[in-house]
Amino acid sequence: MLIKRTVDVPESRVTPESVYLKRRDFMKMTALAGAVALTSGRVLAGGKVLVAESAEAGTRKLEGVVAGPFSTDQAPNSWTDITTYNNYYEFGTAKDDPVRNAVDFKPQPWTVTVGGECAKPGTYHYEDLVSPYKLEERIYRLRCVEAWSMVIPWVGIPLASLLKRFEPAANARFVQFKTLYDPSRMPGQRRRILDWPYREGLTIAEAMHPLTMMAVGVYGRVLPNQNGAPMRLVVPWKYGFKSIKAITEINFVERRPRTSWSMAAPSEYGFYANVNPKVDHPRWSQARERVIGANIFAPKKPTLMFNGYADQVASLYSGLDLRKNY
Amino acid sequence: MKPGSKSFYRLTKPLLFLAGLAPLGYIALCAFNIAGLTLGANPIEELLHQLGLWGLKFLLLTLAVTPVRRWTGWRWLVRYRRMLGLFAFFYVLLHFLTYAVLDQGLDAAAILEDIAKRPYITLGMTGLLLLVPLAATSTRGMMRRLGGRWQKLHRLVYAIAVLGVWHFYWQVKLDTLQPLVYAAILAVLLSTRMYYRRRGR
Numbered sequence: 001m002l003i004k005r006t007v008d009v010p011e012s013r014v015t016p017e018s019v020y021l022k023r024r025d026f027m028k029m030t031a032l033a034g035a036v037a038l039t040s041g042r043v044l045a046g047g048k049v050l051v052a053e054s055a056e057a058g059t060r061k062l063e064g065v066v067a068g069p070f071s072t073d074q075a076p077n078s079w080t081d082i083t084t085y086n087n088y089y090e091f092g093t094a095k096d097d098p099v100r101n102a103v104d105f106k107p108q109p110w111t112v113t114v115g116g117e118c119a120k121p122g123t124y125h126y127e128d129l130v131s132p133y134k135l136e137e138r139i140y141r142l143r144c145v146e147a148w149s150m151v152i153p154w155v156g157i158p159l160a161s162l163l164k165r166f167e168p169a170a171n172a173r174f175v176q177f178k179t180l181y182d183p184s185r186m187p188g189q190r191r192r193i194l195d196w197p198y199r200e201g202l203t204i205a206e207a208m209h210p211l212t213m214m215a216v217g218v219y220g221r222v223l224p225n226q227n228g229a230p231m232r233l234v235v236p237w238k239y240g241f242k243s244i245k246a247i248t249e250i251n252f253v254e255r256r257p258r259t260s261w262s263m264a265a266p267s268e269y270g271f272y273a274n275v276n277p278k279v280d281h282p283r284w285s286q287a288r289e290r291v292i293g294a295n296i297f298a299p300k301k302p303t304l305m306f307n308g309y310a311d312q313v314a315s316l317y318s319g320l321d322l323r324k325n326y
Numbered sequence: 327m328k329p330g331s332k333s334f335y336r337l338t339k340p341l342l343f344l345a346g347l348a349p350l351g352y353i354a355l356c357a358f359n360i361a362g363l364t365l366g367a368n369p370i371e372e373l374l375h376q377l378g379l380w381g382l383k384f385l386l387l388t389l390a391v392t393p394v395r396r397w398t399g400w401r402w403l404v405r406y407r408r409m410l411g412l413f414a415f416f417y418v419l420l421h422f423l424t425y426a427v428l429d430q431g432l433d434a435a436a437i438l439e440d441i442a443k444r445p446y447i448t449l450g451m452t453g454l455l456l457l458v459p460l461a462a463t464s465t466r467g468m469m470r471r472l473g474g475r476w477q478k479l480h481r482l483v484y485a486i487a488v489l490g491v492w493h494f495y496w497q498v499k500l501d502t503l504q505p506l507v508y509a510a511i512l513a514v515l516l517s518t519r520m521y522y523r524r525r526g527r
Contacts, residue, residue, distance in 0.1 A: 080367070084366065085366060093501040096366060193500060194500075265500065283445070283497075284444060290370065292368055293367070296428060
């Protein structure tokens with residue numbers, strides 16, 4: 001489904017892809033890196049074959065994308081890294097499962113059901129939700145709870161803009177999100193590895209925060225299926241599992257909603273899941289992270305409080321014990 | 327060629343040796359991006375995973391020799407057991423070196439902290455340390471010198487296999503399917519040994 005967009009900003013304002021790739025390539029100084037893989041087919045160590053994944057052969061380009069706020073000046077990871085290393089259990093639990101198993105997933109037509117404590121609940125089509133807004137590019141850090149990280153040039157809209165439309169009521173203290181539940185389209189859901197559908201939630205303040213975005217693209221292109229097409233959250237100061245993918249339901253609720261990973265392992269994953277080097281996962285340290293795409297002989301990078309977004313979000317949690325509220 | 331004859335071993339032992347190195351060869355091809363093979367976006371994680379898996383696989387193969395020998399009557403299998411056990415040690419050692427050198431950058435303080443604070447690493451390190459005396463006493467000379475004590479020492483391989491599978495189980499984030507499969511295979515191998523012990527050799 002093509003969204004006809006008026007081009008209000010010239011394409012030349014958008015950093016060309018070749019510049020990204022050059023910056024990233026420069027950082028890859030080891031034979032173990034996959035820079036060359038941008039244009040070649042890849043067989044992953046499990047013996048499985050990948051379709052040639054090149055940015056040029058990627059998804060459709062998005063028109064009229066403007067540069068958004070809060071972008072880091074760190075070099076983004078390659079298209080290949082971003083689209084072949086994914087935690088998306090709806091398509092399998094291995095990192096290379098989603099790129100292979102989400103090939104046939106059709107993210108359009110897509111509807112989102114909005115409900116709960118708001119004045120404008122209803123079922124909205126993807127186009128109705130996204131087309132009123134200017135698409136922004138924001139280059140965010142993503143820190144997985146497994147202690148690796150990437151830098152990703154998302155394209156999307158501030159979640160606040162989207163949510164304000166539904167006029168949340170005064171007692172809407174939290175926003176709940178749900179992913180599609182359809183084992184016929186998401187083969188990984190045939191196993192109850194998680195209690196499907198995937199569920200996440202944010203406090204209303206976190207959801208309305210300027211940093212929080214609803215992403216519909218990456219690298220100036222439509223979001224690939226394995227990255228959560230057609231729309232997913234990006235909450236960059238929290239561990240990646242908070243950035244729920246393939247959203248079909250948004251509910252404004254009064255009580256804190258249950259979230260999938262804290263249901264699966266409550267002692268390991270909490271509601272807040274703020275990136276915090278001082279609070280370890282019970283089974284591994286969170287003090288450092290493996291930077292995807294960096295030289296393999298480089299040491300792990302020290303993890304930053306709130307993934308380096310402390311200036312923007314620390315005030316949301318003043319007075320909150322972040323060790324107890326992990 | 328008769329199985330168990332000198333010429334039989336002269337042919338098959340080198341072949342088994344090459345087969346034992348083949349996983350490493352494949353991993354190396356992936357590591358150097360040859361023929362479109364790759365370790366993926368997180369090569370250190372993939373290396374750790376593959377080397378650890380092969381260590382476990384060779385451990386289970388080593389433990390399978392005696393049950394298979396008893397079941398089939400093929401006594402000539404036993405002569406491969408040492409090589410299989412040493413390959414297990416080899417891959418576990420590479421797995422540890424990947425962790426210590428690539429993952430931790432030889433940061434001794436960080437490694438010691440991991441061993442102390444992360445139970446799955448405590449188990450893994452214990453398993454590796456227990457493998458060392460087994461590898462060191464794997465020669466025929468050592469077998470002669472230790473006599474009956476050699477048998478007792480090498481029974482540690484059961485504990486090592488349990489530690490290895492448990493280390494794997496506690497390491498996975500959520501999907502315990504693969505470690506449980508290994509645990510099931512180990513359980514079958516250990517129970518067949520107990521079965522034969524009760525029956526009398």
